[in-house]
Amino acid sequence: MAPEFGWNDYAGLDVEGKTVVMLVNDPGFATKDETLFKGNAMTYYGRWTYKFEEAGRQGAAAALVIHQTEPASYGWDVVSGSWTGAQYDLVRPDGGASRTQLEGWLHLDTATELFKSEGLNIDKAIADAASKDFKPFTIGDAQLKANIVQSVKTTTSRNVAGGIKGTERPDEYVLYMAHWDHLGKNETLEGDQIYNGAVDNATGTAAIIEIGETFVEAGAPERSAIFVAVTAEESGLLGSAYYGEAPLVPLNKTVGGINIDAMLPLGETKDIKVIGFGSSELEDRLKVQLDKRDMYLVPDDKPEAGYYYRSDHISLAKKGVPMLYADPGNDHVTNGLTYGEDFAKEYTKERYHKPGDEYDNSWDLSGIVQTTDLLFDLGYTMANSEDWPNWYAGTEFRALRDAMMMDDMSSKETAKEE
Numbered sequence: 001m002a003p004e005f006g007w008n009d010y011a012g013l014d015v016e017g018k019t020v021v022m023l024v025n026d027p028g029f030a031t032k033d034e035t036l037f038k039g040n041a042m043t044y045y046g047r048w049t050y051k052f053e054e055a056g057r058q059g060a061a062a063a064l065v066i067h068q069t070e071p072a073s074y075g076w077d078v079v080s081g082s083w084t085g086a087q088y089d090l091v092r093p094d095g096g097a098s099r100t101q102l103e104g105w106l107h108l109d110t111a112t113e114l115f116k117s118e119g120l121n122i123d124k125a126i127a128d129a130a131s132k133d134f135k136p137f138t139i140g141d142a143q144l145k146a147n148i149v150q151s152v153k154t155t156t157s158r159n160v161a162g163g164i165k166g167t168e169r170p171d172e173y174v175l176y177m178a179h180w181d182h183l184g185k186n187e188t189l190e191g192d193q194i195y196n197g198a199v200d201n202a203t204g205t206a207a208i209i210e211i212g213e214t215f216v217e218a219g220a221p222e223r224s225a226i227f228v229a230v231t232a233e234e235s236g237l238l239g240s241a242y243y244g245e246a247p248l249v250p251l252n253k254t255v256g257g258i259n260i261d262a263m264l265p266l267g268e269t270k271d272i273k274v275i276g277f278g279s280s281e282l283e284d285r286l287k288v289q290l291d292k293r294d295m296y297l298v299p300d301d302k303p304e305a306g307y308y309y310r311s312d313h314i315s316l317a318k319k320g321v322p323m324l325y326a327d328p329g330n331d332h333v334t335n336g337l338t339y340g341e342d343f344a345k346e347y348t349k350e351r352y353h354k355p356g357d358e359y360d361n362s363w364d365l366s367g368i369v370q371t372t373d374l375l376f377d378l379g380y381t382m383a384n385s386e387d388w389p390n391w392y393a394g395t396e397f398r399a400l401r402d403a404m405m406m407d408d409m410s411s412k413e414t415a416k417e418e
Helices: 027-031 048-057 076-082 108-117 122-128 198-218 238-245 282-292 313-317 336-350 366-383 398-417
Strands: 019-023 062-066 102-106 160-164 169-179 223-230 254-259 271-274 296-299 323-328
Touching: 019 048, 048 062, 048 102, 102 108, 108 122, 160 198, 169 198, 169 238, 169 313, 169 366, 198 223, 198 366, 223 238, 223 366, 238 313, 254 313, 254 366, 271 282, 282 296, 282 323, 282 366, 313 323, 323 366
Parallel strands: 019 062, 062 102, 169 223, 169 254, 254 323, 271 296
Antiparallel strands: 160 223, 271 323
16 A cells, blocks of 8 residues: 555455465566656565555455565575574564564565466566556465464563753654664674674764763753664664654654664765655755755665665654654765775675674774764754654655644644633
């Protein structure tokens, strides 16, 4: 279901108690048609997490996503590695009753054989699914039989939060967020076994601490500010998901949020990269701050990968709160763009989610300071305004925010009448 884009594959369809088989990503990516969804850029509706959630809302018994490397933006090894072994989730009030009984991925080869065994052509089905005229169909007489054997245990972790009260509108909040967790220790490795997470995400955690201290030093703003270091991002955004379900301050009083996740020690850059570019009016406010510094804004270079939906801000975004996810860019002030791109590639290949992501005295921290200062100014300015930035019109979360704020206005009007 993607109401903003006039698309609903579940219309008139009863999947109660059935297994739903789906594709990852959006029709716009499949067709490269810029008039479908967001064209090549993934929307939240194309993310596998949403597809599993919606299948549960529709009453399906099981949900399977067919893996394709390009639409998923990663190979089968990522799927098999991520979904093997213990999995983590929140302890949900309904005990998970709102989800399907089974969620998983189908290898494309397996899916192809399944379709073939039922006299169907999977290539044709995949092509047809990208059209608005597509109608879901039953895969012959195929049935899923699964025996799930599992043990369940609970553990406790914590989000850590602090804040500063506003002087004029203390019930309105600017939110800063970063995750403090990483991957722990892998004793099967030889040599260094510790996943330090120095970039991902000690940099973001340090940044929100520094920004909080600077709020205090600069003097309490008109609005309040809240700083939340969330846990278990690497286990499925669980800390931020918990905050989204049980926020410390009302979401309709949260003006907007800034998430900081993994700033590379590249040095100062001429640009700032906005992940999920084209999402909210927070980008307009960011551009004002960039103009003051003779810097420029660039979108992420792989919008089809849906990176905007892979970090903690999405837990608030899908509740309706406008959220910005910005990183230092690649255009190094003296060494240029290629230098920055090579630096980022080396980090991704050699250090990302590896023991090599550890602090080194050779780090150039000036770019991290630059971005932290920039994001402080963005939030502090917003905290000293009456501004309520929204999602851009037509985006996935605009209707949620509008409804949230309308309900808030209705409540105020009712209170006045009483």
